[in-house]
Amino acid sequence: MKKIHIFLIFTLFSLLITNKLSAQLDTLNYLKQFEANKANYINQPFSKLLNDMTQIQPKTIWSYSGGRVKTKTIGSRLKFSTMDLSFNNVITLLVYWQDPIPRDQTKYYEQKNSFYFTSEEKNFYGSKIVKDVIVYR
Numbered sequence: 001m002k003k004i005h006i007f008l009i010f011t012l013f014s015l016l017i018t019n020k021l022s023a024q025l026d027t028l029n030y031l032k033q034f035e036a037n038k039a040n041y042i043n044q045p046f047s048k049l050l051n052d053m054t055q056i057q058p059k060t061i062w063s064y065s066g067g068r069v070k071t072k073t074i075g076s077r078l079k080f081s082t083m084d085l086s087f088n089n090v091i092t093l094l095v096y097w098q099d100p101i102p103r104d105q106t107k108y109y110e111q112k113n114s115f116y117f118t119s120e121e122k123n124f125y126g127s128k129i130v131k132d133v134i135v136y137r
Contacts, residue, residue, distance in 0.1 A: 047126035072100035098129035
């Protein structure tokens with residue numbers, strides 16, 4: 001009886017992991033299309049990229065200073081899963097901005113909404129011009 005319970009638990013656990021990995025692969029492949037077609041988004045407002053993301057939207061957004069100057073946000077890391085214990089291994093869309101954004105502005109939204117990508121962030125970042133797009137895991 002114990003062997004059957006252990007087998008059932010192992011099987012369910014394996015199915016859950018397989019489904020999660022499959023969903024991450026689908027997300028990665030979907031977002032890689034935007035990276036491959038980044039010429040369509042460079043020098044365009046960020047809202048164009050967001051509007052083209054019909055299947056999935058970012059869950060969180062994190063400022064990226066990229067160097068010693070911590071007063072400017074040169075890019076933003078958009079993550080496509082909710083924050084949990086395995087948050088370090090999620091798929092990320094890194095958007096570099098044509099003009100750096102003052103860090104106090106991005107920090108305001110991070111603190112206000114706990115890094116979640118809400119309609120406020122969508123409105124704030126929507127008019128910012130995209131310089132580059134990189135997808136990674």
